[in-house]
Amino acid sequence: MSTEEGVAGVAAAPDDDHTLWAAAGNGDRQAFTALYHRHADAVWRHAHRLTGSPTAAEDVLAATFLTAWRRRSDVRFAADSARPWLLAVAGNEARTERRRSGRHERLAHRVGAAPAVRDHSDAVVAQIDDRRRLHRVLAALDELSADHRAVVELCMIAELPQADTARALGIPEATVRSRIHRARARLRVLLAEEVR
Amino acid sequence: MNELGLPPAPPLPPEVRERALRTVLDGMDSPIGRASRPAPYAAAAASLVAVAATIVAALSSGGGPGEPLLPAGTPVTVVAPTIAPTVEPVEPLPASDLPAPSGDPATDTALARCAAAVVRSGRAAEYPPTTQWQSTNHLGTGAVESQLTVDDSFGCLVTPGSVAVSGVAADTATGVQVVRMSPGLLVVLNPQERRFTVGSGPQAWSDTARVTFLPLSMLQDDGVPLDSTDSLADVPVTVDGGSAGTLQDAVPALTVVDRALPHRADSPQSAELAACLARLPVDVYTDPELWIPVGRHDGGGTGPDAIVARIGDIAVGYCVDDPGGGPTFTGAPLPAPGDRPQRILAYRGGSWALLITAPPGVTRVEARPAIGPGDPQPCTMVDGLALCTLDDDGPVSAADGQDMLVTAFTEAEPQGIVM
Numbered sequence: 001m002s003t004e005e006g007v008a009g010v011a012a013a014p015d016d017d018h019t020l021w022a023a024a025g026n027g028d029r030q031a032f033t034a035l036y037h038r039h040a041d042a043v044w045r046h047a048h049r050l051t052g053s054p055t056a057a058e059d060v061l062a063a064t065f066l067t068a069w070r071r072r073s074d075v076r077f078a079a080d081s082a083r084p085w086l087l088a089v090a091g092n093e094a095r096t097e098r099r100r101s102g103r104h105e106r107l108a109h110r111v112g113a114a115p116a117v118r119d120h121s122d123a124v125v126a127q128i129d130d131r132r133r134l135h136r137v138l139a140a141l142d143e144l145s146a147d148h149r150a151v152v153e154l155c156m157i158a159e160l161p162q163a164d165t166a167r168a169l170g171i172p173e174a175t176v177r178s179r180i181h182r183a184r185a186r187l188r189v190l191l192a193e194e195v196r
Numbered sequence: 197m198n199e200l201g202l203p204p205a206p207p208l209p210p211e212v213r214e215r216a217l218r219t220v221l222d223g224m225d226s227p228i229g230r231a232s233r234p235a236p237y238a239a240a241a242a243s244l245v246a247v248a249a250t251i252v253a254a255l256s257s258g259g260g261p262g263e264p265l266l267p268a269g270t271p272v273t274v275v276a277p278t279i280a281p282t283v284e285p286v287e288p289l290p291a292s293d294l295p296a297p298s299g300d301p302a303t304d305t306a307l308a309r310c311a312a313a314v315v316r317s318g319r320a321a322e323y324p325p326t327t328q329w330q331s332t333n334h335l336g337t338g339a340v341e342s343q344l345t346v347d348d349s350f351g352c353l354v355t356p357g358s359v360a361v362s363g364v365a366a367d368t369a370t371g372v373q374v375v376r377m378s379p380g381l382l383v384v385l386n387p388q389e390r391r392f393t394v395g396s397g398p399q400a401w402s403d404t405a406r407v408t409f410l411p412l413s414m415l416q417d418d419g420v421p422l423d424s425t426d427s428l429a430d431v432p433v434t435v436d437g438g439s440a441g442t443l444q445d446a447v448p449a450l451t452v453v454d455r456a457l458p459h460r461a462d463s464p465q466s467a468e469l470a471a472c473l474a475r476l477p478v479d480v481y482t483d484p485e486l487w488i489p490v491g492r493h494d495g496g497g498t499g500p501d502a503i504v505a506r507i508g509d510i511a512v513g514y515c516v517d518d519p520g521g522g523p524t525f526t527g528a529p530l531p532a533p534g535d536r537p538q539r540i541l542a543y544r545g546g547s548w549a550l551l552i553t554a555p556p557g558v559t560r561v562e563a564r565p566a567i568g569p570g571d572p573q574p575c576t577m578v579d580g581l582a583l584c585t586l587d588d589d590g591p592v593s594a595a596d597g598q599d600m601l602v603t604a605f606t607e608a609e610p611q612g613i614v615m
Contacts, residue, residue: 016301018532029224036220040213045205057205058212062219069224137200156199161336163480163526172524172545173476177413177421188398191200 017082025072032072036065039083043090049157050094052134064090087158095153140190148183151176156184289315295329303334306342310352313359313452323350323364335409340511340529341482343381345407351375351383353409353449355482356510357457360449370440374433377409377449379424380478384408393434394443413477423478457486457508465489469503472515472523487513487527491578498573499563499585500547506530506579512540512551514583520546537561537582537604539615547588548600552615554582557606566601575602 017038023031040061047060067089068082141149154165155176162176289312297304311326320326324347333345344352353360355378362375365385372392373385386392386406393402399416401408413421415431422431428443460466466489473484481487486507493502493514502516505527513527528541528551537558543549554561554577561575563584575584584602603612 029221032224033217033221036217037213040216041208044208044212044216048205049202054206054209054212058216061208061212062216062223065216065220066223069220133201137202157202159335163336172518172521172543173480173526174521174524175545177477185398187200 021072021082024069032065032069035068035082039086040065042083043086046087046090046158047094049134050091050138050153052138056094060090060093063093067093084158084160088154088160091153091158095149136191140187143190144183144186148179148186151179152183152187155180289326293326295326295331298331300334302342303331303344306334306344306352306354307331307346309354309359309454310344310346310361313352313361313450313454316454317450317452319450323361333407340507340527341480343409345409348406349387350385351377351407351409353377353381353482356486356507357455357483358451358453360451360482362449363447370435370438372433372435372440374443374446375449376446378451378479378482380412380480381482382410382412382443382446383449384410390435391437392440393432395431411477411479413479421477457510458488459483459485460488463489465492465503468523469505469515469525472503472525475523476525487525490581491576493576493578493583493585495585495587496573498570499587500549502549502583502585504551504576504578504581504583506581512581514541514543514549514551516543516545516547516549516585518543518545518547519587537606537613537615540581544588544599547585549583549585550600550602550615551581551583552602552604554580554604557608558582559605559607559610561602561604563600563602566599572603 017035020031020035020038024035043064044057044061047057047064048054051057051060064086068086141152144152151165154160155162162180163173165176289308293311293315295304295307295311298307307329311329314320314323315326323329329346331344331346332348334342336342341353341355344354346352350364351362360377362377362383362385363373365373365387371386371388371390374394375383375385377383382394384392384394384403384405384407386404386408389404389406391402391404393400394410395401395415399419401410401414412423412426415422417426417430422428428446431443433440433442433445460470469487469489470484473481473487476484487505488507489503489505491504493504495501495517500517500519502514504512504514505525506512509530511527512530513525515523515525518524524543524545526541526543531538531540531553533555534553535555535557537555538553539550540553541551550563552561558577561577561582561584562572563575563586564570564572565586570586573584573586575582582604584600586600588599602615604615605612
């Protein structure tokens, strides 16, 4: 199957995610490819935020949809959009990627050390500020416990509701709230400029 | 910018889109895919995949598929948190007044309810034409409620039985307006993107967003989250460092009760459920009285007791008497009907619980620990659902991340379906 088929499939497929996923569950690659094209951009953006690198985001994008394909028969949808589920998978893939690759070293390589300002044009300064901020945030996430980091990634980066995060992690909502509260307090210390 | 101040990510370049798709398509032919990944991480991914499907429903829930809007001519109640209810006739919203489709049916359904609430209440002149409305953010909250930001200008809270719409930001002296959307939820309208702060001290909430949904539970008084019974007169609001009053000055949202849903009647089981729901932050369910108990699960000494509840055909949930955390309620949208049992809602605290659908044909459901000894324990079948609970006897999980194996037996598949 060529990727062109997938593009054509999107253009010709008005089906909702539920219908497409049901077809994918029966091995329909065109339906799965249509799902890919529908959600690839959102998954890419989330992965880019979690990795700070277009190269890593591409890896995560592909890994997310491969995982989704392999697990396609396990998934059941209660609503019409697959996007939140795919974002959750992408977050997990991004964490796995960072851990597997040696997070600190690769992160420093990809994001780069906080660069010196050499150009005072607004655009360049803003870009450098963004990279610095990303560097700080990803480094701060590494300071959190695994439990807190998982909740922060789902609630504050993927911006999923706390109740859904609770269900995803299999913990009470009250626990999510307390973890978010404690994580936010910790992040306020680590990221005084970003988290208020 | 999100809460962590992360910059917006760039769009997916077309060449990357195609290259990644090619990788996926090639990998789909591989029997092991990314088998080189360390096993613990793959297990973690599988665990997240298994439970994350429940995210989808709540994120995109617009109020539920099973409860139609009230027919034309039916009275609806227009209420506001701080003013006396009034009654307005229902006028059906013609298709020509609906916002343009967004491509997301759940968002379209929720936005249509928001638009209908404005039009039906005779307040349409205070808003942009409904045909021009666009949802610029749609977030699910709790099991069945969702928050929409419309045109990056005002907010709408959609619950199973009602809709609350903030006004469009008034031209106030401070440039910021706080709106009470429900007893536990505020919206801060900030069209000039000024720096506002709600509360004081390290627990204050500060932002520059044009529209901010702010649960009261996110604010604290001496370390205790606020709830709807607390006085808001002591919670300051500042804009650009200057005083802008207190939360007591919040104006009420336009609230329309647009769906006729039954409320919980008094009974011992209702009282128990009410006490369980009361342990949740006040913003999780705008009207917790809509949760109605439908049965009790007896843990039989091998798991905690629980009460199963539902909101019509919209949502189901249960209160599990967790030995670690006490009575704990969790809910989820009811999935679309199917012939086979479906997982709905798993719980993992000081015990395990799983709620599944039990369509006709399911004869029994049983649960046992995924690892270690343990005889199968019967699950309780009630109202087309089955609830299983087990005590948590250890930290171990199966390789796929599951703690409890649930098997549903049907007439067609008497060997059982592992959920």
